[in-house]
Amino acid sequence: MNLLSISSSPHIRSNITTRNIMLYVCAALFPSAIVGMAYYGWWQIGLLLVIGVLTAVLSEAILQKILHIPYSYLDGSAALTGLLLVLTISPMSPWWMPLIGSFVAILSKQVFGGMGQNPFNPALIGRATLLLSFPIESTQWVSPFTHLTTATPLNLYKMANFGIEGLNQVIASLGGTLQLTYRSLLLGLRGGSIGEICLPAMLVGFLFLLFTKVVSWRITCSYLITVIVLSLLFKLDVVVMLLSGGIVFGAFFMATDYVTSPLLPKNQLIFGFGVGFMNMVIRRFSGMPEGTTFAVLIMNIITPLLDQSIKKPVGFSKEVKQS
Amino acid sequence: MSKTFFPGGIHLKDNKECTRDLPIELFKDPEVAVILMSQHLGKPAKPIVQAGDKVKIGQLIGEAQGDFSSNIHASISGEVIKVTPASHPVSIEDMAVTIQNDHQSEWYQVLNTKKENVLFSREELLEIIKKNGIVGMGGATFPTHIKLNPKNPVDTLIINGAECEPFLTCDFRLMMEQSDALLNGIKVILKILPVKQVIIGIEENKKEAIKQLKSLIEKTDFSAQVRVETLKEKYPQGAEKNLIFALTKRTVQIGKLPFDIGVVVQNVATVIAIFEAVYFKKPLIDRVLTVTGYGIKEPKNLRVKIGTPVQELITFCQGNTENPGKVIFGGPMMGIAIRSLETPIMKGTSGVLVLNGNIPYQENQCIRCGKCVENCPAGLMPVKITESAKIGEYVQYEKLFVSSCIECGVCSYNCPAAIPLLNYIRLAKAELMKRRNQK
Structure with missing residues (x-):
């Protein structure tokens, strides 16, 4: 008897794959990367991007070989980590910064067993390591196009502590010429990390991810709303709070990372709130001007706890539980 | 506004275009019919014929074992050549009666050729359904006489015309070509179960069927009771509990059955089988199914005798029988892959799907996308x-x-x-x- 191959249902599969998802996120980061290159120099930023991405993919391949983890270095996740890392570092970073950052980022994922097992957002671990190990190189902020050394609006804000006029007064008193307006903040004409400065570019990418259903709106919205509410509560300028520093980049691309954020919609809202809260607490009360990186990393710790909760199925009732 | 269930569900590419406009063709009686004794949920029927017996179409050959079982009838006339286990999609091998066709096509009982008014009582109708071996033809094959005799009073009858599985079009063709039989079948069920409302749920990709049934119902005397509802094209819209929620907003609680919340669901093919049993005295000996899939050159909707080996259907539809890859009974999402081309068509086989081999399931690490x-x-x-x-x-x-x-x-x-x-x-x-x- 001629036997056929059998398997259990379903017998068809959608064409969605891990690689597709990773490539979609990379594509969503593309506008921000382009703006970064245009603002800070095509060659300089292009080189950082290439080094970051290549190091991430190579480190993943090497670590998977050493740690006996099945090869998946070409599935796009390592490239994405590298890309995310470069977009969150200073445009004046020397070439070895993305090299170290990407390696640490991938290491922080592979030591826990690779894809899906890492408790922390790999790119942010890389960034945090650079920030703490090389504080000077990590915080060399320059104005777009002119490449004149400047402070980030948040650095200034820590000094000024009142609206946007105050910011410009501080700049003037420091001998600077850059004039900050809401419009320049919106377009990213300010000091900051490579990918975090231009809201329209990030928004295009994020809307693409929402439209293709790669990410949900929940974490991002609850994060941003928390930031807005707390800014009002702490009597801070809401626009300055949102458009300077990395909050938008964090809310769009970092806090929404699948692996390190909770599964259930309700918990995603809680997670978003937590990140927003930690972020504003760090900005308002700590010695650091910015806190997105650490806010996300702190909430990453809580994710496994949030993931303990179990959803009630359709048709659930208390009687069923008792019987 | 089309109705739907929530939470969950996904939109699937329906792949129905290759067969949806093809009328149902009558497939010739097979040379040899292999009639399995277990084609329904519950205990298998017991064969009551032996090798050498002559049987006619519609003759009882397998007797239901208790109430939660179903009768099995001969689908062709001829000689019983063996009563031995044969290839079964679920239990691999199961008892079956094999009949050699004598091409006389003689019926065991005289069929009613003209429609009569149904003058049977509720009990008589249930008995007819039981005697003629009617089971749920959507795939679950639950004995219909039990489903139509619920313990609790019911107020709603749902007719399942969702056909949410991709590729399958047999229920759509039945709704288009046998609308009268469907409506008369509903009438029969209404005699058994005097419900307040009958809802025919059809997915929105079958607009012609929705339109046609709506206009036909308007002309009947029970138009106040029966209505057609458009369902959103979302899988699994036709799953019993999801369908009930979509149409009535009632939720079947865990561990309960639909009749606990006053609902009975019947598939369109089953309703037509009930009609044929009551009006024509015809037992369930054939069914309409869709033969389709990437491995079939000429997909078709066919009316096929129960017990026809699947190989004959694939050959008839220009499919590759040498190396067919994977053959599935039912739809691509919930169907069962069979292991042999000798497996016969059963009462619950709504489709024969030939796919080009296995999809590679290279399991990767979970990315916790949710x-x-x-x-x-x-x-x-x-x-x-x-x-x-x-x-x-x-x-x-x-x-x-x-x-x-x-x-x-x-x-x-x-x-x-x-x-x-x-x-x-x-x-x-x-x-x-x-x-x-x-x-």
Whole structure:
């Protein structure tokens, strides 16, 4: 008897794959990367991007070989980590910064067993390591196009502590010429990390991810709303709070990372709130001007706890539980 | 506004275009019919014929064993050549009566050729349905005489014309070509179950059927009671519990059955079979199915005798029988892959799907995207069940409501990491069953 191959249902599969998802996120980061290159120099930023991405993919391949983890270095996740890392570092970073950052980022994922097992957002671990190990190189902020050394609006804000006029007064008193307006903040004409400065570019990418259903709106919205509410509560300028520093980049691309954020919609809202809260607490009360990186990393710790909760199925009732 | 269920569900590419406009063709009687004794939920029927017996079309050859079982009838006339186990899609091999066709096409009982008014009582009607071996033809094959005799009073009858499985078009063709039979069948059921409302639920990709049934119902005397509702094209819209929720907003609680909330659901093919049994005295000996899939050159909707070996259908539709890859009874999402081309068509076979071999299930690591949780129509967390099943942590199974899974396959279908989640859930279910039975 001629036997056929059998398997259990379903017998068809959608064409969605891990690689597709990773490539979609990379594509969503593309506008921000382009703006970064245009603002800070095509060659300089292009080189950082290439080094970051290549190091991430190579480190993943090497670590998977050493740690006996099945090869998946070409599935796009390592490239994405590298890309995310470069977009969150200073445009004046020397070439070895993305090299170290990407390696640490991938290491922080592979030591826990690779894809899906890492408790922390790999790119942010890389960034945090650079920030703490090389504080000077990590915080060399320059104005777009002119490449004149400047402070980030948040650095200034820590000094000024009142609206946007105050910011410009501080700049003037420091001998600077850059004039900050809401419009320049919106377009990213300010000091900051490579990918975090231009809201329209990030928004295009994020809307693409929402439209293709790669990410949900929940974490991002609850994060941003928390930031807005707390800014009002702490009597801070809401626009300055949102458009300077990395909050938008964090809310769009970092806090929404699948692996390190909770599964259930309700918990995603809680997670978003937590990140927003930690972020504003760090900005308002700590010695650091910015806190997105650490806010996300702190909430990453809580994710496994949030993931303990179990959803009630359709048709659930208390009687069923008792019987 | 088209109605739908929530939570979960996904939109599938329906792949129905190759057969949806093809009228039902009558497939010739097979040379040899292999009629399985277990074509329904419940106990298998007992063969009451022996090798050498002459049988005629419609003759009882397998007797129901108790109430929760079903009669089996000869689908062709001829000589019984053997009563031995044969290839069965679920239990691999099961008892079957094999009949050699004598091409006389003689009927055992005289069929009513003209429609009579139904003057039977409720009990008589249930008896007719039972005697003629009618079972749910959507795939679950639940004995219909039991389903139409619920313990609780019911107020709603739902006719399932959703046909949410991709590729299948047989229910659509039946609704288009046998609308009268469908409406008369509903009339019969209304005599058995005097419900307040009858809702025919049809997915929006079958607009012609919706329009035609609506206009026909307007002309009948029970138009106040019966209505057609458009359902959103979303899988698994035709799953019983999801369909009930979509049409009535009532939820079947865990461990309960639809009649507990006053609803009975019947598939369109079953309703037409009831009509034929009551009006024509015709037992369930044939059915309409769709032969389709990437491995079939000429897809068709066919009316096929129960017991026809699937090989003949594939040959007839210009499919490759040398190396067909994977052959499925039913739809691509919930159908069963058969292991032999000698497997005969059964009462619940709504489609024969030939796919080009296996889809590669290269299981990758979970990226915790949560799509399985978001899309589960039963509101479960497939990723957590899979995590527990992988390490055999059975204490978790009950907490994760493993037994609520309807096995629709949405989780496996949509997993970016290609994890066969449903397989792990089935493992967990089986383990949970085993442990419960041991208690």
